[in-house]
Amino acid sequence: MAERLKTNEFAAQTFAQRNASFIRSLRLYIRTFSRNTSAMFGLLIVAIFLIVAAIGPWIVPFPEDAAGSINLDIKLKPPDSTHWFGTDEVGNDVFTRVILGTRVTLQIACIVTGVAMLIGVPLGMIAGLLGGWVQEIIMRITDIFLSIPGLVLAIAIVGALGPGIVNAMLALSLVWWPGYVRLVQAKTLALKNEIYVEAARSIGSSKMRIVFIHILPNCTSPIIIKASMDMGMAILGAASLGFLGLGAQPPYPEWGAMISVARTYLPDWWWYSFFPGMAISLTVLGFNLLGDGLRDVLDPKHRE
Amino acid sequence: MIRFVFRRLFLMAFMLLGLLAITFVISHIAPSDPAALAAGPDANVEMIERYRLEHGLDQPIYVQFATYLERLSSGNWGKSILTTRPVADDLLLYFPNTLELVVFSIAIAIVLGIPLGVIAAVHQNRLPDHLIRILTVSGVAMPMFWLGLMAQLYFALHLEWFPLGGRMDMMTDPPNPITNLLIVDAFLSGDFEVLLEALHYIVLPALALCFPALASIIRVNRAEMLETLKQDYILNSMAHGISKFRIVAMYALKNAMLPTMAMIGLRFGWMLGGTVLVETVFDWPGIGLYAVQATISSDFEPIMGATIVLGAFFMFTNLLIDMVYAWLDPRVRGQI
Amino acid sequence: MITSPANNVLLSVRDLRLSFRTFDGSYQALDRISFDLMPGESLGIVGETGCGKSVTARAILGLLPSPPAEILGGEIWFNGSNLLEANQKDLRNIRGNEISMIFQDPMTFLNPVFTIGYQLIDVIIAHNKNSRVAKKITRSQAYDVALSILEKVQLPNPHRQMDCYPHQLSGGMRQRVLIAMALCGRPKLLIADEPTTALDVTIQAQILDLIAELRKDLGLSVVLITHDLGVVASVCDRVLVMYAGQVVEDASVKALFTKPGHPYTRGLLKAVPDPLCPSKKLEAIPGNLPNLLNPPPGCRFEPRCGLANEACQKTPVLDLIDQNQQVACWNAREAVRVKN
Numbered sequence: 001m002a003e004r005l006k007t008n009e010f011a012a013q014t015f016a017q018r019n020a021s022f023i024r025s026l027r028l029y030i031r032t033f034s035r036n037t038s039a040m041f042g043l044l045i046v047a048i049f050l051i052v053a054a055i056g057p058w059i060v061p062f063p064e065d066a067a068g069s070i071n072l073d074i075k076l077k078p079p080d081s082t083h084w085f086g087t088d089e090v091g092n093d094v095f096t097r098v099i100l101g102t103r104v105t106l107q108i109a110c111i112v113t114g115v116a117m118l119i120g121v122p123l124g125m126i127a128g129l130l131g132g133w134v135q136e137i138i139m140r141i142t143d144i145f146l147s148i149p150g151l152v153l154a155i156a157i158v159g160a161l162g163p164g165i166v167n168a169m170l171a172l173s174l175v176w177w178p179g180y181v182r183l184v185q186a187k188t189l190a191l192k193n194e195i196y197v198e199a200a201r202s203i204g205s206s207k208m209r210i211v212f213i214h215i216l217p218n219c220t221s222p223i224i225i226k227a228s229m230d231m232g233m234a235i236l237g238a239a240s241l242g243f244l245g246l247g248a249q250p251p252y253p254e255w256g257a258m259i260s261v262a263r264t265y266l267p268d269w270w271w272y273s274f275f276p277g278m279a280i281s282l283t284v285l286g287f288n289l290l291g292d293g294l295r296d297v298l299d300p301k302h303r304e
Numbered sequence: 305m306i307r308f309v310f311r312r313l314f315l316m317a318f319m320l321l322g323l324l325a326i327t328f329v330i331s332h333i334a335p336s337d338p339a340a341l342a343a344g345p346d347a348n349v350e351m352i353e354r355y356r357l358e359h360g361l362d363q364p365i366y367v368q369f370a371t372y373l374e375r376l377s378s379g380n381w382g383k384s385i386l387t388t389r390p391v392a393d394d395l396l397l398y399f400p401n402t403l404e405l406v407v408f409s410i411a412i413a414i415v416l417g418i419p420l421g422v423i424a425a426v427h428q429n430r431l432p433d434h435l436i437r438i439l440t441v442s443g444v445a446m447p448m449f450w451l452g453l454m455a456q457l458y459f460a461l462h463l464e465w466f467p468l469g470g471r472m473d474m475m476t477d478p479p480n481p482i483t484n485l486l487i488v489d490a491f492l493s494g495d496f497e498v499l500l501e502a503l504h505y506i507v508l509p510a511l512a513l514c515f516p517a518l519a520s521i522i523r524v525n526r527a528e529m530l531e532t533l534k535q536d537y538i539l540n541s542m543a544h545g546i547s548k549f550r551i552v553a554m555y556a557l558k559n560a561m562l563p564t565m566a567m568i569g570l571r572f573g574w575m576l577g578g579t580v581l582v583e584t585v586f587d588w589p590g591i592g593l594y595a596v597q598a599t600i601s602s603d604f605e606p607i608m609g610a611t612i613v614l615g616a617f618f619m620f621t622n623l624l625i626d627m628v629y630a631w632l633d634p635r636v637r638g639q640i
Numbered sequence: 641m642i643t644s645p646a647n648n649v650l651l652s653v654r655d656l657r658l659s660f661r662t663f664d665g666s667y668q669a670l671d672r673i674s675f676d677l678m679p680g681e682s683l684g685i686v687g688e689t690g691c692g693k694s695v696t697a698r699a700i701l702g703l704l705p706s707p708p709a710e711i712l713g714g715e716i717w718f719n720g721s722n723l724l725e726a727n728q729k730d731l732r733n734i735r736g737n738e739i740s741m742i743f744q745d746p747m748t749f750l751n752p753v754f755t756i757g758y759q760l761i762d763v764i765i766a767h768n769k770n771s772r773v774a775k776k777i778t779r780s781q782a783y784d785v786a787l788s789i790l791e792k793v794q795l796p797n798p799h800r801q802m803d804c805y806p807h808q809l810s811g812g813m814r815q816r817v818l819i820a821m822a823l824c825g826r827p828k829l830l831i832a833d834e835p836t837t838a839l840d841v842t843i844q845a846q847i848l849d850l851i852a853e854l855r856k857d858l859g860l861s862v863v864l865i866t867h868d869l870g871v872v873a874s875v876c877d878r879v880l881v882m883y884a885g886q887v888v889e890d891a892s893v894k895a896l897f898t899k900p901g902h903p904y905t906r907g908l909l910k911a912v913p914d915p916l917c918p919s920k921k922l923e924a925i926p927g928n929l930p931n932l933l934n935p936p937p938g939c940r941f942e943p944r945c946g947l948a949n950e951a952c953q954k955t956p957v958l959d960l961i962d963q964n965q966q967v968a969c970w971n972a973r974e975a976v977r978v979k980n
Binding site for chain 2: 038140141143144145147148149150151152153154155156157158159160161162163232236239240243244245246256259263266267270273274277280281282284285288289
């Protein structure tokens with residue numbers, strides 16, 4: 001029952017009125033999401049994670065350990081009331097190091113996912129829109145990348161470039177971008193044949209306009225879902241490389257690197273490996289639950 | 305069906321070429337000068353130049369690529385600095401161990417995962433489903449290497465049920481190397497003591513390796529079973545008096561298996577990556593450990609060799625999975 | 641007092657009440673459904689989508705999943721026992737063996753990853769096992785039985801079709817396969833839930849003819865559920881008209897079409913084009929279906945009925961107003977009297 005408004009009347013509508021349907025669907029999303037207990041739990045974990053990453057250095061009980069102080073007299077102490085997670089081999093508080101690792105982990109995960117999206121999404125759209133041999137080439141390269149097991153490729157790249165946190169991030173980004181290409185290309189292909197895109201093209205909208213107004217907004221939900229799932233995997237990937245000694249190098253407070261050192265102190269000093277690993281598990285769990293919840297909300301096919 | 309296989313083999317050959325191209329590119333982005341590396345630390349500029357000319361490193365890139373392909377196909381995969389053996393020999397030595405571990409692992413994941421997924425679906429939202437969900441949710445979140453370490457800590461060191469690591473006891477005589485797969489060889493030689501021991505050693509690493517895959521397979525299978533059980537043809541089977549067990553285990557499961565197969569393929573790839581971690585934790589003498597040790601020592605050729613082997617192996621298993629998929633779904637077969 | 645019906649009645653549904661528990665409340669799907677079916681009779685059940693015809697059929701075979709569906713009361717008598725009290729084992733024995741059902745869309749009701757032959761043989765073997773007959777049937781014997789049934793439903797080239805998959809067959813052929821599957825257990829009663837709705841018009845006629853022939857050959861009773869009055873007119877002996885979960889009229893086909901007793905039935909007939917009088921104006925029934933989460937207390941058609949009065953606040957029962965015609969309307973006798 002839309003009223004036909006003249007152009008200036010249309011402009012005079014408030015932001016809320018013009019975007020009413022968008023706000024309505026947003027409200028529906030939030031309501032559906034908040035009903036999902038595991039998703040809310042995931043959101044809680046991720047929120048805690050983000051907060052700790054932001055204010056970490058200021059809330060740690062032993063800030064001097066962040067700079068790598070050495071207190072050999074309290075080395076390798078089991079968890080107690082002062083050192084909740086015990087101490088490591090140079091006397092640093094493990095709890096402090098785990099908290100500091102939160103920021104490192106978040107940085108790595110964000111950068112890896114971000115770069116992968118930056119490369120993958122445009123390539124996918126180009127492949128979907130242009131079709132023809134451009135699409136063939138892009139998709140073939142993507143397929144080849146996807147047929148190499150991720151961690152193996154990452155190790156090969158790090159092997160070529162040398163161990164280090166930057167190289168690890170680069171390697172992981174190169175492993176991840178093909179997934180986005182596939183996703184966006186399929187979506188673009190489907191949307192390209194949608195009627196409203198045809199209509200837009202027939203009234204002479206430029207290609208860029210079509211992309212940004214019609215195609216990109218419809219790709220955002222699958223991209224958001226994939227990104228939230230990928231955060232967890234990126235964290236695991238970074239930790240794996242760190243564990244192998246190929247990522248962040250000790251004494252950098254990255255959880256995987258911590259575990260690789262802690263390994264030599266098993267089994268007697270178990271807390272050194274245990275707590276960073278729990279941190280990884282919990283964080284990945286949070287992102288996974290969050291991702292699942294987002295998928296239930298945003299992807300109509302997945303609603304049970 | 306034969307045409308399908310041939311077409312996929314042809315495609316796979318093309319993908320292998322791509323894989324080799326990627327490894328070639330990677331080996332050329334190494335910041336260090338390959339000639340200087342190869343010529344050794346004492347070489348002076350002249351010697352490095354001579355090495356460069358000798359090995360054609362001044363040629364344009366595509367010629368170098370062609371030489372690279374030629375070299376590989378002739379069996380020269382370079383030499384490992386660490387082991388001082390030809391990489392090809394090392395790969396042949398270590399690959400069977402990885403193969404055993406990975407096959408054992410995926411077998412566990414499939415054999416446990418599919419029934420558990422079915423059970424979770426049939427008892428949706430009741431106790432079995434909740435328990436299984438705890439398993440799946442934690443399985444995808446826990447880092448494989450940490451899981452391995454904790455398993456080592458608890459089951460090997462604390463309970464002493466399993467050995468700490470390695471492939472076999474150092475004192476045991478290995479059986480006749482027929483296939484180079486320890487378990488298979490022990491079985492074929494009838495050497496059951498060694499067989500048991502080999503199984504004993506493989507359990508913990510395989511469990512650590514299979515856990516994320518198990519979790520994913522259960523999740524997918526459960527979701528697909530739930531979808532399938534809502535379908536009309538299930539109602540039809542019920543209306544004709546087919547028993548519930550048969551409906552679930554045959555009529556529903558075969559339909560649900562199709563997307564599950566896709567997930568199995570995907571997770572197998574992750575498993576091949578994960579083998580690197582598990583082999584490191586458990587000192588399992590496979591390609592993963594080989595590659596990691598090479599990477600830490602900047603020993604370049606083995607890394608490339610391992611990448612090629614694992615990549616090719618993954619492509620091959622993808623082909624197998626596609627074939628199983630086509631066999632399961634007659635609609636796909638018809639399109640071939 | 642609950643007594644089993646007279647011996648010659650094949651199926652007797654009495655006062656069946658059923659609801660569905662939904663997120664928004666309890667959906668009163670069936671309200672005191674009652675009808676009898678004699679052996680060899682062909683009963684049509686007509687009504688709009690959502691009136692409860694399919695629900696009734698599935699309730700007979702116990703195919704409604706029990707958490708959302710709740711039987712609130714009533715009995716379904718078949719073969720001297722109340723099907724609503726039967727256990728799973730007995731129900732499985734009846735399904736396909738005594739009472740068979742065929743469904744609307746043959747594409748979605750056949751399992752896509754098994755051959756026709758496999759699915760038929762499986763059903764035959766299941767019936768053999770369920771009916772606890774001493775002699776076990778072998779797979780190859782079952783194959784021959786399946787083949788003969790496919791011939792009976794006039795499927796062309798049955799040998800080849802046994803090895804085909806559902807997607808390789810046309811719609812009409814698939815429906816024949818479904819009918820064949822329903823006949824595997826030699827049932828006494830066949831319930832056909834909108835068997836022709838998903839098919840082309842020409843195939844519709846073929847399938848209906850097939851059902852009529854099978855009925856004659858095998859002495860089947862048929863319950864044909866449809867929303868198409870034309871189908872009912874050509875195939876059925878008797879018709880049950882349902883509206884919003886209630887039976888409003890139960891009459892012979894002749895009586896229904898010549899002197900419909902219920903206002904809803906009259907409305908339905910007026911809304912169907914008459915081929916003999918193509919320019920006749922079609923009249924829609926004013927109003928909407930009632931919300932069955934909160935149904936009206938009495939007659940559910942009352943909000944839309946032109947004859948409604950205070951008596952309609954109490955649910956009318958089926959009243960025999962004429963030979964072969966029962967109508968659930970307080971005003972039906974009036975109408976008959978007025979007519980006569």
